[in-house]
Amino acid sequence: MNAARKYAVESLSYDVLVIGAGGAGLRAAVAISDAGLSVGVVSKSLLGKAHTVMAEGGVAAAMAHVDADDNWEVHFRDTMKSGHFINNARMVELLTTEAPERVLELESWGAVFDRTPEGDIMQRAFGAHSYRRLCHVGDHTGKELLRTLQNRVTHLGVTFYPEVIVTRLFLIDGRIAGALAYQRRDGHFLLFQTRAVVLATGGWGRLYATSSNSWESTGDGTALAVTAGATLSDMEMVQFHPTGMVWPPGVRGLLVTEGVRGEGGVLVNAEGRRFMADYDAERMELSSRDVVARAIYREVQAGRGTPHGGAWLDITARGSDFINRKLPSMRAQFLALADVDITRQPMEVAPTCHYMMGGVRVDPDTCTTAVPGLFAAGEVAAGLHGANRLGGNSLADLLVFGKRSGEGAAAFARQAPSPPAVSTRQVQAEIDRVLKPLERVDGPSPYQLHSDLQQLMSHHAGLARTGSALSEGLYHLLELREQARHLAVPGGTLYNPGWNLALDLDALLLLGEAIIDSALERTESRGAHFREDCPAEDPAWAQVNVVITQDEEGALHVGTAPVVPPGPRLQHILSPLDGQSTAGRTGS
Amino acid sequence: MIEASAGHDREQVLYVYRGDSDHGQEVAYRVPVVPGMVVLDALHFIQAHQAPDLAVRWNCKAAHCGSCSAEINGQPRLLCKTRLDEYGADDLHVQPLHTFPVIRDLVTDVSWNYERAQDLVPAFHPDESPPFHLQQWEVDRVEEFHRCIECFLCQDACHVLREHGLFGQYWGPQLMVRVAELEMHPMDTGNRTALLHGAAGVGLCNVTHCCSDVCPEGIEITHNAIIPLKERVADQYYDPVGEWLHKLIRPKAKSAVPAPAIQDR
Known part of the structure; x- marks a missing residue:
């Protein structure tokens, strides 16, 4: 093959390569730069457009500025409880x-x-947080966080590669040696030689038809990791945010911030009843996301849904001054896209795929994965959120573990010898592989296949699951995988979205299978994972995480690993929860 | 993706620019219209059914990220926020941003803006360490600038860049918002007046308000960012009393920052 001769390959070298320029990736880059190492950051989009920018509600941090009784121990308890102790x-x-x-x-x-x-940082209430805890600025906190980190790294000498997509991690002698990527703006390939890689590639919400995620969230980083030998964990734990827009069709799935409920919005069914009283009378609309999403789903199933299959979310009682100050983006979003003035009318909402609790298993302190030299932080990593993520914990996650992963990777890169150069043969084989869809003249369209996959995942592995529907879904998914081997796309490598999607589909298919495998394995309901055929929480399943590995032939293997038990000190913090779903905690 | 099966009442023809930096032309695509449809939905339909390689940037689809900037019937707009029903039966022409070089189809090379952001020094520079004690009104004063989604529609509309191409002399309204954000931050003590007067060239703006008119976040760029920055420059460089006081207090400072001659702009 002469593909490598046809396409330019630029060789680059960094101590650490960060993949992803959302909050976690940028915070990692700051840490690596602070450690005095060279760092390159690649990003699927332009700088500052990563999905972090969409986070609306705030950063959870127990600063006790509003509620004096708050502290990290309460935050710890809230997070463990919402994660259902896995x-x-x-x-x-x-x-x-x-x-x-x-x-x-x-x-x-x-x-x-x-x-x-x-004059302190203000904190707002959010679902299942015991106290007002989310530091925020209006309803664009994620943008504030991302912009701040962006401005920080801009002046640190970090090199950015915008609109660059990594397709392969190279290992030599079992550890990270480099990565191959393509650059959309000129269609050229980039070969990064590096001693360590930080994955900060976010989630894979684009697996579902109704999703709050952007095109970027295809889990390609997660697929790179498992293919390189990392272990995935908790893949069955997919968070459906209770409140996505439902009408008009073009905005279906778009997020309506939990801040609306945090600031006093109420959920009402078609009969005008505040139905959360039937599901969680104590916390009502501010119950955890899994509970509220399931409540809306059940109301719709029972025939009490709104015209487009959702519930009403009403904040009109707070008055227009308050709404304009606290929820300006929401007001503008509904006015521009749905002709709804939220200061006078209720919003129509339904659950939307929002976040992946599962992902790559990491060491908590350094964020290292099972692959030497490979680190992961943010949504791509598993473990922090358990079976259900608390709102506001994701932005905190990015900052805390972004920094830790950067420090972990820097420490590794500092002591690791330079890896040998990646061979031309390996590079050429990968270029040949990724060019395949462009070389085929006739074949299925990646757009159609993506749409089919999204429908499949929504129907068979969505908010409510059964063993038989999951098995059937797996069967169809394997059919789609077969089709994916024949995808054909017109055009070349220069900024070609069809080609890009064809490559992303490899990751989506792999992760879709991992979700179904894991959901079949966990024969109980826990947090976001809701099995209609086994609706109860089973204490035995509180002891384990479902894990996935891939063998050299590409087959996935599902198993379980014991939940890492909290030490005695943390056990003590959890003791007020005794008698609740604490069976998973050893020694309790 | 919106499917035609969602039920549609009419079809819309979109004339979309296809091509690269050297040559290109408009291509007509027919799209079934569904309620509430935005131009980005229509382009996604075209990608899925007619032109898989049609290049267009987008991310959030909710006017929060500023990726999908383009020109619709000659107006700088966000594709995700522009509804088809706004145009009724009119033809729709979708073009890339005029001010920046085309990469492919609707995607332009906006890297110049990021390079200027790198030149914006000093960065945020507080004298104190947090926790800061601030009042809400102090936050509100700069919050407007923090709403910027970096869509660069204002840069596209700015005639200093668009018509006159003075990229070497003026940074454009979006960067002025960035400078204003820093200059008006209650804790910031950095001084960027020399930069504004020199490389950033705030003097070149002749306050036609075009940037504010196209801002999807409704930021009053001209009145709230640029004019106050112009005033800072005027205070330091063109205020005779201030100049005199400045010389009196710090006689040696006068030659430190040579003021360029005022030109008729």
């Missing part, structure tokens, strides 16, 4: 103890947050 307790401890420091650090880099009358 979280990695050490990760939760690190998150809850370090989040306040990370938020203040952002302030020192220029971020602004809303204030209390005393």
Whole structure:
């Protein structure tokens, strides 16, 4: 093959390569740069457009500015409880103890947050947080976080590769040696030689037809990791955010921030009843996301849904001044896209695929994976959120574990000898592989296949699951995988979205299979994983995480690994929850 | 992806620019219209059914990320926020941003903006360490600038860049928003007046308000960002009393930043 001769391959070298320029990737880049190492950051989009920008509600950090009784131990308890105790307790401890420091650090880099009358950072209520805990600025906190990190790294000498997509990690002698990527703006290939890689590639919400995620969320980083030998965990735990837009069709799935409920919005069914009273009378609309999403699903199933199959979310009682100040983006979004003025009318909402609790298994302190030299942080990593993520914990996750992964990778790269150069033969084989869809003249369209896959996952592995539907889904998914081997796309390598999607589909198909495998394995309901054929939580399943590995032939293997038990000190913090679903905690 | 089966009442023809930096032309595509459809939906339909390789940037589809900037019937707009029903039966022409070089189809090379952001020094520079004690009104004052989604529609509309191509002399409204954000941050102590007067060239803006008119976030760029920055420059470089006081207090400073001659702009 003369593909490598036809396409330019530029060779680049960094101590550490960061894949992904959302909050976790940028925070990692700051840490690596602070450690004095050279760092390159590749991003599927332009700088500052990563999915972090969409986070609306806030950063969870127990700073106790509004509720004096809050502290990290309560935050720890809330997070473990919402995760239904299959979280990695050490990760939760690190998150809850370090989040306040990370938020203040952002302030020192220029971020602004809303204030209390005393002049401290304001904190708002959010689902299943015991106290008002989310530091925020209006309803665009994610943008504030991303912009601040972006401005920070801009002046640190970090090199950016915007619109560059990694298709392969190269290992030599069992550890990371490099990565091959293509650059959309000129269609050229980039070969990165590096001693360590930080994966900060986010989630794979594009597997579902109704999703709050952008085109980027195809889990390609996760697929790179498992193919390189990393272990996946908790893949069955897919978070459906209770409130996505449902009408008009073009905006279906678009996120309606939990901040609406945090600021007093109520959920009402078609009969005008505040139905959360039937599902969680204590916490009502501010129950955890799995509970609220399931409640809306059940109301619709029972025939009490709104015209387009959802529920009403009403915040009109708060008045237009308040709404304009606290939820300006939401007001603008509904006015522009749905002709709804949320200061006067209710919003129509339904669950939308939002976040992946599962992902790559990592060491809590350093974020290292099972592959030497490979690190992971943010949504791509598993363990922190267990079976259900609390709102606001994701932005805290990015900061805390972004920093830790950067430090972990820097420490590794500092002591690791330079790996040998990746061979031309390996590079050429990968280029040949990725060019295949462009060389075929006739074959299925990646858009059609993507749409079929999304329908399949939504119907067979969505918010409500059964063993038989999952098995049937797996069968169809394997048929789609076969079709994917014949995809054909017109055009060349220069900014070609069809080609891009064809390559992303490899990752989506792999992760779709991992989700179904894991969901079949966990024969109980826990957190976001809801099996209609086994609706109860089973204490035995609180002891284990479902894990996935891939063999050299590409086949996935599902198994279980014991949940890492909290040490005695953390056990003590959890003791007020005794009698609840704590069976998974050893020694309790 | 919107499927034709969702039920549609009419079809719309979109004339979409196809091509690269050297040559290109408009190609007509027919798209079934569904309720609430935005131009980006129509382009996604075209990708799925007619032109798989049609290049267009997008991310959030909710006007939060500023990726899908283009020109619709000559107006700088976000594709995700522009509804087809706004145009009724009119033809729809979708073109890439005029001010920046085309990469392919609707995708332009906006890297110049990121390079200028790199030149924006000093970065945020507080004298104190957090926790800061601020009042909400102080946050509100800069919050407007923090709403910027970096869509660069203002850069596209700015005639200093668009018509006159003075990229070497003026950074354009989006970067002025960035400077204003830093300059008006209550804790910032950095001084960027020399930069504004020199390389960033705020003097070149002649306040036609075009940038504010196209801002999808409704930021009052001209009045709230650029004019106050112009005032800072005027205070330091063109205020005779201030100039005199400045010389009196720090006699040696006068030659430190040579003021270029004022040109008729």
